[in-house]
Amino acid sequence: MLLAAWACIGMAAMGGCSRASKTPDNSGNATTSKLPVEYALLLPAPSVPGSVERSHPSHVIVDLEVREVVRHLASGVDYTFWTFGGDVPGLFIRVREGDLVEIRLHNHPSSKLPHNIDLHAVIGPGGGAASTITAPGHTSTFSFTALHPGLFVYHCGTAPVPMHVANGMYGLIFVEPKGGLPPVDHEYYVMQGEVYTAGRFGEEGLQAFDPDKANDERPAYVVFNGSVDSITGDKALKAKVGQTVRIFFGNGGPNLTSSFHVIGEILDEVLGDGGSRVTERDVQTISVAPGSAAIVELKVPVPGTFVLVDHALSRAFGKGALGMLKVTGPEDSGIYSGKISDTEYGGTASETVAARSEARPGSILPVAAPEDIDQPGVVPTLEVRKERGRKTYLMACFACHQPDGRGLPGIFPPLAGSDFLKADKARAIKIPLMGLNGPVVVNGKPFNNIMPPQAFTDRQIADVLTYVMNSWGNDFGTVSPDEVKQAH
Amino acid sequence: MAYVPAGVYSPLFGGKNSPRQVGVPAFFLDVRPVTNAEFLGFVRANPNWRRSDVSPIFAESGYLGNWSGDLELGPRAQADSPVVQVSWFAARAYARWRGMRLPTTAEWERAASAGFMTENGSTEAAYREAVLKWLSVPAPLRLPPAGSGRPDVFGVRDLVDLVWEWVDDFNTARLADESGDAPGLDSNLVCGAAGAGVRDFTNYPAFLRSEFRSSLDATYAVPSLGFRCARSP
Numbered sequence: 218m219l220l221a222a223w224a225c226i227g228m229a230a231m232g233g234c235s236r237a238s239k240t241p242d243n244s245g246n247a248t249t250s251k252l253p254v255e256y257a258l259l260l261p262a263p264s265v266p267g268s269v270e271r272s273h274p275s276h277v278i279v280d281l282e283v284r285e286v287v288r289h290l291a292s293g294v295d296y297t298f299w300t301f302g303g304d305v306p307g308l309f310i311r312v313r314e315g316d317l318v319e320i321r322l323h324n325h326p327s328s329k330l331p332h333n334i335d336l337h338a339v340i341g342p343g344g345g346a347a348s349t350i351t352a353p354g355h356t357s358t359f360s361f362t363a364l365h366p367g368l369f370v371y372h373c374g375t376a377p378v379p380m381h382v383a384n385g386m387y388g389l390i391f392v393e394p395k396g397g398l399p400p401v402d403h404e405y406y407v408m409q410g411e412v413y414t415a416g417r418f419g420e421e422g423l424q425a426f427d428p429d430k431a432n433d434e435r436p437a438y439v440v441f442n443g444s445v446d447s448i449t450g451d452k453a454l455k456a457k458v459g460q461t462v463r464i465f466f467g468n469g470g471p472n473l474t475s476s477f478h479v480i481g482e483i484l485d486e487v488l489g490d491g492g493s494r495v496t497e498r499d500v501q502t503i504s505v506a507p508g509s510a511a512i513v514e515l516k517v518p519v520p521g522t523f524v525l526v527d528h529a530l531s532r533a534f535g536k537g538a539l540g541m542l543k544v545t546g547p548e549d550s551g552i553y554s555g556k557i558s559d560t561e562y563g564g565t566a567s568e569t570v571a572a573r574s575e576a577r578p579g580s581i582l583p584v585a586a587p588e589d590i591d592q593p594g595v596v597p598t599l600e601v602r603k604e605r606g607r608k609t610y611l612m613a614c615f616a617c618h619q620p621d622g623r624g625l626p627g628i629f630p631p632l633a634g635s636d637f638l639k640a641d642k643a644r645a646i647k648i649p650l651m652g653l654n655g656p657v658v659v660n661g662k663p664f665n666n667i668m669p670p671q672a673f674t675d676r677q678i679a680d681v682l683t684y685v686m687n688s689w690g691n692d693f694g695t696v697s698p699d700e701v702k703q704a705h
Numbered sequence: 706m707a708y709v710p711a712g713v714y715s716p717l718f719g720g721k722n723s724p725r726q727v728g729v730p731a732f733f734l735d736v737r738p739v740t741n742a743e744f745l746g747f748v749r750a751n752p753n754w755r756r757s758d759v760s761p762i763f764a765e766s767g768y769l770g771n772w773s774g775d776l777e778l779g780p781r782a783q784a785d786s787p788v789v790q791v792s793w794f795a796a797r798a799y800a801r802w803r804g805m806r807l808p809t810t811a812e813w814e815r816a817a818s819a820g821f822m823t824e825n826g827s828t829e830a831a832y833r834e835a836v837l838k839w840l841s842v843p844a845p846l847r848l849p850p851a852g853s854g855r856p857d858v859f860g861v862r863d864l865v866d867l868v869w870e871w872v873d874d875f876n877t878a879r880l881a882d883e884s885g886d887a888p889g890l891d892s893n894l895v896c897g898a899a900g901a902g903v904r905d906f907t908n909y910p911a912f913l914r915s916e917f918r919s920s921l922d923a924t925y926a927v928p929s930l931g932f933r934c935a936r937s938p
Contacts, residue, residue: 286843287842287843297841329839329843330840330913330917331916350919351920352917352920352921353929354767354926354928355925375920376912377913380909380913415837423841425834425837425841426840426841428837
């Protein structure tokens, strides 16, 4: 977006059409100083002008043009935004602590409204607003000395202020401290703002401003960088594995505080409220008030798409407060393994009574009740085990083998007096564990049906087999949970 | 012209001792803003108000900038569209030439507070929508004809949704400006303090008009600013 930069230099060369009699020397220029003069390079989000590479103050001229333009807000949705430099948020201004900054605020002739500017970096009435109310087709000029370093919000201060701000008139000015900031691999500009449209979120067409929603602080949209998809997909912020990213994050508001968070990342350092010192380290989410800003730094040691959000989640997932940082490069499974496995899980032995009572015959639901669990160190008696096994039998097995163990002739084999059961305990254990199908002969009669495996615990299988093998005249021995475990 | 009966105007800003409502006597108001064709008639008859001849103390350099020549309208100034890029001095001179005057702020706001069907437009959704819709679209390259809007309850058209309009005492709306500190005006009424002393926070259109007027200087020639005439009975 070098267009914006060239436009600034072009306008400066033309000198604008300034009205006389408002400036100290009547020439339309700020107080003459002995400082070297330069023109600020202003860039649209998410770009940030490079760090200030000088060690002395300068007289920096900022040519900022206000234009009211129809812009894309979301897919199929347009909105007439009022902009500093044709973009939302306004162009990023970067100067150095101690600079004499001359703001030339141009209001394009096609604008409907007058506008002005309040920069939080200014110490003086209105932050500059008192000196810059500008009718369409005019330019106002004032200057200030950047006494304090820090990342500051600027915005229009023309009444009604919430409307001017909600319509996009906010941006950031960074007054770089004298020593500069430590170098990083990427610097990005992200600014949150609300949009109060008459239509619902996503309603298509050119939307109008809704003053009732604005008064009630109920925006239809909460967005980063002026639109729902400004930094998503192929417009995502980018970095490579191992790099450090610095985000100049601002909140234009006008009303809501942002809970800024990067999903899957931790903020290594935060210069809170855009100030000149590190206020937090290793934090997950920071509060950024409307009219405030913060500088955050994060390292990106693993690849992936890291989603920037306002963690007031209805805004991220219902109003558009969502952006992306895409990191490419080699994985590091020690830091993040990704999915290691995906296995089946049938629940635990501690199912509730309710779950057990809901089990249907023939189902393969686990059926233990809390009272069925062995207490540690307690060896249950045969009677206890038979009773537990009986309950289990009456939940599932009885449906085919019948409550009296006789089965259904020709269809389901009997268990009572079954020679098949008596002959081979190991084989018997495998049947509820793994199921059985194919031809078998029980007590001289052929059967050929399908018995599904039963989703019981080892203890339940041991108990139900013990019950079966000791009921209806059967005296076939017992089965322990260990024997079942070994049969797996 | 339309007859606007006597009524009241509630000033948007005011201190403890200033009145909440100002009585506005009956007056006549142009049904629509002055057109390019009408203003052309004026400059034909008054050469000192032509674009090349006007004194810079009465009009800045953009005066009638959308016309093609001193006496030539051209494609960017349709004959029946409202004349714009005229200074307050020029608008006043035109009104006087026609035996009339500019309306005062109180008269203009009294008329503009009327809706399409009642005298209180703020209760009419259609009226509020018309105002906000106008503010939601950028200024078109060519203005529609004057008088094509829906008449309000007094028969006046295009007051709130065509062009901004000069009033005779626009300077009293001035909120603040270092060099223009009028005595008695609180010079803090900017930005943060442009809320103190406000009576009705929700009347966005009135706010916007007030701010617009306060940004003006009498020589200004703004592309979205025209005027209409008034006269006392």
